[in-house]
Amino acid sequence: MENDPSAFTQPVYSVSDLTAYIRAVLESNENLANIWVSGEISNLSRPNSGHIYFTLKDSGASLRCVIWREQARYLSAVLRDGMAVEAHGAVSVYEQGGQYQLYVDGLRAAGEGLLYQEFLRLKAKLDAEGLFDEERKRPLPRLPKTVGVVTSATGAAFQDILNTLRARCPLVEVVLAPVPVQGEAAPAQIAAAIEALNFSVKPDVIIVGRGGGSLEDLWAFNDERVVRAVAASQAPVISGVGHETDFTLTDFAADLRAPTPTGAAMMAVPDIADLATELQSYALRLAQTARDEIDMRRYALTTIVHRLESLSPRWQVRQGMQRLDDLSLRLAAGIKNYLRAEAAHLASMSGHLAALDPRNVLKRGYALVRDEGGRLVTSILKVKLGQTVDVLLHDGAFDAVVKEVKK
Helix, strand or coil, rough: CCCCHHHHHCCCHHHHHHHHHHHHHHHHHHHHHHHEEEEEEEECCCCCCEEEEEEEECCCEEEEEEEEEHHHHHCCCCCCCCCEEEEEEEEEEEEECCCCEEEEEEEECCCCCCHHHHHHCCCHHHHHHCCCCCHHCCCCCCCCCEEEEECCCHHHHHHHHHHHHHCCCCCEEEEEECCCCCCCCCCHHHHHHHHHHHHHCCEEEEEEECCCCCCCCHHHCHHHHHHHHHHHCCCCCEEEECCCCCCCCHHHHHHEEEECCCHHHHHCCCCCCHHHHHHHHHHHHHHHHHHHHHHHHHHHHHHHHHHHHHCHHHHHHHHHHHHHHHHHHHHHHHHHHHHHHHHHHHHHHHHHHHHHHHHHHCCCCCCCCECCCCCCCCHHHHHCCCCEEEEEECEEEEEEECCCCCC
């Protein structure tokens, strides 16, 4: 078989070059340079250097994390193993260890509470059934004729929706299905209203909404019955529940989520001003073109910056500091294990010595017998009748006279 010359022309990289390249790739990704990661803290370590090292894990994976001393002193929470947190930072590589890790610059406790836990449980259940899949989301009609609205008839949300619909598209027909938006009776009535609109009115789009409130106030829109009704709706559904920062399970099941009820109305119908629409379209295209150009320039600049950072003494020092911390922890663990082994060996030797100590034998009831010359009597053949012997016990001695010798 002839040799393939191309097999000998491929470049060969050193481990350092490859690791530096991987680091540059990770750090040039904007999604990884500004990211929040949630998980549970484990293997928490605080060396004397002031840096903090820990592993962030969930049921499926783990991620090594570092908080430099400069950021660690601003932490308000006391970190501990098992603590559920959300960590913010950037992903990069610890080159000496060949490991990618999250360099944390912000930390906060994960959300807690019975309602929030129930929210997560039900979200996971319905998500597993496919109710939140993007593939099932439907586009909104470009110019709907009838818009169904499911909300409270007396709330400000309906007036906001109605005013917005009239201002943007006065010809559209609005059909209200009035329902309570909180309380025990609300979920069943909201679900029934969505079904009734689809069956009798057959609108082109349905808006489900209400004003803002606490998690408890918005809980009706996390009810499984409401979520399933939204997912099963024949007409596309826009969810306009609460404010921009509020999220409910209805938002995930709806075909489109709006930040507010007013925003839902704006999404439901187009503005009749065709010229304004055209101008807005051109403005969006121009803005997108500008963003693309800026992104391209930013990517090129980021690549250059990371190349310069890879040569920065500060980065090398930090890498060396982390390596020193690793070696310090390993040395401390080695010394501790060595001392533990030596202590166990010493205890074992002490036990052996104690077992061989004649005084400990005497304490168990034995005695040492010596003749007049101080020699140990080890046989009855070495004593005579009438001979005086010295008997040594653990707490003293006494003299005795041999009256009888028995074999």
